[in-house]
Amino acid sequence: MTKVETSEVRKLSDEEITKKVNELRKELFQLRFDLATRQLSKTHRFKQARVELAQLLTIQNERKSSKND
Numbered sequence: 001m002t003k004v005e006t007s008e009v010r011k012l013s014d015e016e017i018t019k020k021v022n023e024l025r026k027e028l029f030q031l032r033f034d035l036a037t038r039q040l041s042k043t044h045r046f047k048q049a050r051v052e053l054a055q056l057l058t059i060q061n062e063r064k065s066s067k068n069d
Contacts, residue, residue, distance in 0.1 A: 009059055017060050024053040 012020070028049050034040040 006055060006059075009055055014060070014063065017056050021053065021056050021060065024049050024056070028053070 009017070028046070031040060031046055031049065035043075
């Protein structure tokens with residue numbers, strides 16, 4: 001996966017963001033599992049997935065807080 005631009009993420013709907021968050025959490029779990037069993041070959045994917053997850057969660061929280069105000 002390539003780096004995701006924030007402007008592209010902001011165009012996603014709330015449902016799409018939630019779906020991507022769940023997918024990234026599953027991927028991070030699988031990466032940790034592969035690391036523990038010494039089957040991990042793409043170690044750089046940890047950082048990429050964490051950054052993408054942080055972007056999605058930040059935008060999700062911004063939308064929630066703007067709805068509450």
